[in-house]
Amino acid sequence: MAKFMGLAEAIAQNVRDGDTVAMEGFTHLIPFAAGHEIIRQGRKHLTLIRMTPDLIYDQMIGMGCADKLVFSWGGNPGVGSTHRMRDAVENGWPNQLAIEEHSHAAMANAYEAGAANLPFAVLRGYIGVDLPKVNSKIKSVTCPYTGEVLATVPAHRPDVGIIHAQRADKEGNVLIEGITGCQKEVVLASKRTIVTVEEVVEKLNPPSFNSVVLPHWTVGAISHVVGGAHPSYAQGYYKRDNSFYIAWDKISRDRDTFLAWMKENVLEKTPEAFAVHAKKGSA
Amino acid sequence: MAKFMGLAEAIAQNVRDGDTVAMEGFTHLIPFAAGHEIIRQGRKHLTLIRMTPDLIYDQMIGMGCADKLVFSWGGNPGVGSTHRMRDAVENGWPNQLAIEEHSHAAMANAYEAGAANLPFAVLRGYIGVDLPKVNSKIKSVTCPYTGEVLATVPAHRPDVGIIHAQRADKEGNVLIEGITGCQKEVVLASKRTIVTVEEVVEKLNPPSFNSVVLPHWTVGAISHVVGGAHPSYAQGYYKRDNSFYIAWDKISRDRDTFLAWMKENVLEKTPEAFAVHAKKGSA
């Protein structure tokens, strides 16, 4: 049942050391403000699930929040490496990071199965590739009708699912539009959920009967954080800060530069600091 | 690849004796005009798939089009029996009708699996009930992770999928809104498809980024048939003719009354006759 609260309170109440946390948003609506708050609150030993770790998990991994990463593509989109993730995997800095690696199709299906309350997902995938050799979670079933062998992955059922959305109404119903990724699935598959939103409105006024709306009784905490997806974007509110994605390559390459940036821009800031990005990049 | 043509031509080109045909529309957007055209063209030995046979299959069964029915709920919604379907099952009139009976969940999952190019669907269903005893298509798989046994059904892959939609643009992209049922799945799961539409427009102008749109390269024949869903409805165009659903009970109860109604309202008419209903019931 949706409850409005500040982001610090939402994270404090819902994210615990050792939790399995999924923070989704496929390029669009990535919940950066929530990630920064988790870093500020010093959460440790998290298992982080995300199709594309992106800068948000690069930052969380670099700050030592994670023991394990479950993912399918770990890079800075269109730019290059996620250096903090690489440093953790290649050199164990700031700590060893276990990985469970999938394909996008398998990750998307695992969320879908979680939302559908199924223990596993079936896909026509992983054919002729090496990932099943290094990921024991990838198994198979035989079709009872055709005898075809298909790949399986276990459903994702995170302890906490965190997303950013365009807006919520006063009742706590949440609207997402544009590139909706697998956010609906994450919310429905997770035990607890946090949704940060750009705007709280009287009525959602969904633009069509079939808009992607999460009813208030499917979400947990809702926090109003203007600009909370920056440097990702919120369709209709502000644009993706592509120049920051490019700049991150340099910031994150060196451990000290990274730590200095995090201190100044995350540790010494609050969720309210995101608002400036929304104003600057308004679409 | 979408091709605009008259409905008679669309049926003639795509629906053959003995085909497996799925005509969907969950209460909303039921493709009645297409069903009447199939009756007029005298198709025989069809396997008809539909979650709720509704009046459309009652009419087709009563006119002898079908050898087999695959379904999950066969009644006149809110009114009572589909008498022609019952007469076929109970008394073999006008011919024997084989049935393959599922639950709604299984049917929806079977379309979903067909659209996803999987040979079967997995569901947490059919627990403690008798349907699996009389339908050998219902089988099971064991979850490779938890050992749980789950029900399976084969994917639906109809020869022909037929739906009615609100509108198409000149390129043949099709928009559906409101209660969208499993029409997207039917189109994507079928080898050939026919879409009847209320309106052909210059641009779809979908009301949101995430509208249900079928790209022109996923549909086959498109026929412009105003009112083509009557007595079902087209959200934004005309309302459901509930009084006709109530009246059908009496029309269909008696074989002769039924045949007389079909002669006057189907056999002696053309698709253009549907337009009058759209005008009368405009929403």
Place this chain on the structure above:
Amino acid sequence: MADFTRNEMMTIVAARALKNDDVCFVGIGAPSAACNLARLTHAPQITLIYESGTIGTRPNVLPLSIGDGELCETALTTVSVPEMFRYWLQGGRITVGFLGGAQIDKFANINTTVVGDYDKPKVRLPGGGGAPEIATNCGEIFITMAMGKRAFLDKLPFITSMGHGPTGKERRAYGTKSKGPTRLITDMCVFEPDAETKEMTIVSIHPGVTREEIAENCGWTPRYAAQCGETPAPTAQELEVLRDIQARTKAAHAA
């Protein structure tokens, strides 16, 4: 006490059982009337879901079908039917599922499939629709059915949806986590399952109904709970709201 029909009593009792924070999977007929009556009286925040995909719908008239346009127009959002059955029903999001049927036994198993042999039916009924999975995937099940010897049977010819199983033990044996039928609301009385045997047991009798009448309309010898009382009669407000929505509905569907 106001005048009321037994059917009205049944609908009103069903409505009373619903809470503001319930998420209901609604069927047509008595369930739809009960759910909307609850929404228009003591449970204005109740969430009504119809299997056509409409979520959080607030119709002004009762729909004739589960997919009437009004359900979509007044809904918070409308999802596809596969999504409805996968994410919402199977997803375990529904607190109360409503079922009815042609025939029921003492463990609240229901038949809506056939009377007679499946392959050579005496009466071919509509079939299960959503019921087989509603019965096991909702938090609990409320059943509304008018009593009668042809409806309340000692043994069903076919189990379309599971109540507590043929002997009352099977549901637990399957490991199903949902509660199953917790209330069977009839036009004469209200049954609840015995905690131990799961046999549906009469916990309250509607005003003006006798135990003899119940026995005459039940195919098994019904058990009564130790504290079986009388169902509170409909209030004037309950009757007024129910009759009002039914009058609006009748006018709308005849149009």
Place this chain on the structure above:
Amino acid sequence: MADFTRNEMMTIVAARALKNDDVCFVGIGAPSAACNLARLTHAPQITLIYESGTIGTRPNVLPLSIGDGELCETALTTVSVPEMFRYWLQGGRITVGFLGGAQIDKFANINTTVVGDYDKPKVRLPGGGGAPEIATNCGEIFITMAMGKRAFLDKLPFITSMGHGPTGKERRAYGTKSKGPTRLITDMCVFEPDAETKEMTIVSIHPGVTREEIAENCGWTPRYAAQCGETPAPTAQELEVLRDIQARTKAAHAA
């Protein structure tokens, strides 16, 4: 002949391979440039799909990521990511899938996962993303990669996405119905699979490139088709359109 870079040549050759009725699953970088170049020149009706869920998109600048807002704003429709992978990619709706990668072998298997041991990697690459299923579920695969000894390897440390399999026989053995890699377009030449052995074989050499240069930048001894010719040089129009969109893109992303 106009002046052009080898990278431009690679993109232009990839664009030429695309047809008006193709439905392309586009990756970032060279594929995105090639697909949009095709759209802006000879294939205006081509359907571009990005795995973010955007279908039939017509961006004015090249996206930096596969989920930039412009892709959604110009798309016919945008679907969820699970739907994209289930109905559209696995559904067999895509005619051409584009892949690139860090390393490739002579049977067009690709590695984008690790250099060195998987558990103790020398270089941890981004991983497969959509590639493992793109490789088998699209009608055919076009690969664009710049040549070099560290990229074109005799044996890969890890197979992220299958080309024709480690010995060229495995794809057929799996019974995969799609064609797999039918074109490997590099900055120096174009490879196509031998009909029999499936070894990627050079069918045309870009203007100004020598066989010696190709040998120096290939980790195996490349085979040449009997009728190996010269790739037609970029036309002035091709170069103009490509440079134009890249200039717009650079300006947009620096903003």
